[in-house]
Amino acid sequence: MPTDTAAEHVNRYLDHLTVERGAAANTVNSYRRDLARYEHYLTARGIDGLDAVTTDDVREFLVELRRGDPDAGLGPLADSSIARTLVAVRGFHKFATAEGIVAADVAHAVRPPRPARRLPKSLPVDDVLAILDSAGSDDQPRGLRDRALLELLYSCGARISEATSLDVDDIDTDARAVRLRGKGGKERVVPVGGPAVDALEAYLVRGRPALVRRAEPALFLNVRGGRLSRQSAWQVLVDAAHRAGLDTAVSPHTLRHSFATHLLDGGADVRVVQELLGHASVTTTQVYTLVTVNTMREVYATAHPRAR
The missing domain is CATH 1.10.150.130 (Tyrosine recombinase, N-terminal domain)
Structure with a gap:
């Protein structure tokens, strides 16, 4: 040629x-x-x-x-x-x-290499608890907000955009549930654990009233009384992880991955986790089962006398 x-x-x-x-x-x-x-x-x-x-x-x-x-x-x-x-x-x-330059398309049947499946990163339970304990002060409005935000992210596996788009009316502390708006505008109602409910109630009673400046439906507010941005919510987590002494990179998706992995480790059905995460297909959720299988392999290799 x-x-x-x-x-x-x-x-x-x-x-x-x-x-x-x-x-x-x-x-x-x-x-x-x-x-x-x-x-x-x-x-x-x-x-x-x-x-x-x-x-x-x-x-x-x-x-x-x-x-x-x-x-x-x-x-x-x-x-x-x-x-x-x-x-x-x-x-x-x-x-x-x-264009008639060649008679046949010889590249049509060639497919790209399948990328390696990137396993989602999750944290051990103790690391997550350390982050939550370092979220903020109980006597400051921003501290109460930060604690409620991080507790909610881990408690229900919400995406950061789902958490920051929450309105006060989306929270039902009596039913221990929250209504999340996921991708494509799809809504789902998911349960919220007791510690997250306690943190939310403390924020709603003692934190949010000190931050609000006008009629604002948003649940999580910034210091100017407006809706907390995704970037600011991300920084809340980064700061808490730093205070907790974690030397690994942590993102809001890390809490979401940890939520899913910890549920599956505890015996939850993958289809239930799919619904909680708001995945359209169970195939998307099944990547987390690879994480738990890898964990089992590591435990087996170190603990079983005939593993090697």
Whole structure:
């Protein structure tokens, strides 16, 4: 595949993306870089034209992306970058087929590598309790708010956006339940544990009245009397984790992951956890079962006399 010929086809494809597809400049530039690497790969393999490219050539290109090409000064790519590059290559071959440059789309059947399943990070129960104990002072409005916020996040596995969008009317302390608005506007009512209810009642009685400045339905308020932002709620958790002496990075999702993992460790059914988390599919929730299986493996390996 001569370089000029490849460059000509690539430029036609990029012009197509820009003019006919209306692709953003950043997208076109990204495709240009990816296809330049593809062109270099084909040239190095002695492939003279697009009609000489086979499906195996495209698959081998993915292998090289993962391996890198030290001679050309090209490092290995992560799976996410390989998948992005393959999108460019598949689009290029599809265009070449549609334009009659080649007879068949040899890249159509090639799929990107499946990314490794990233297990959600969770904290041991003692670490979570240390964070909650460090949440705030019981005699300051902000401290009462912070304690109620973190207790709620862990007690019901709420997303940070769900917690900050809560209104006072969404809390039913008598029924020990909270109404959460999840993704897609879907609502769910989930139970709240006793410590979280106590923290919420203390905040509503002694904390929130000192923060409110006007008619504001929001449950969690900032110092100006408005709704607490996601960023500020995140900082509440970071500060509490720092005071608790934790040296690991902690985010609101860490509490959500811990909530799910601790429930499953305690014997909860995965479909119940699915409902509590507001997952549309149980498949999303099942990633937490991998965490508990890994934990069991570690315990078995260290505790069983015939494990090794």
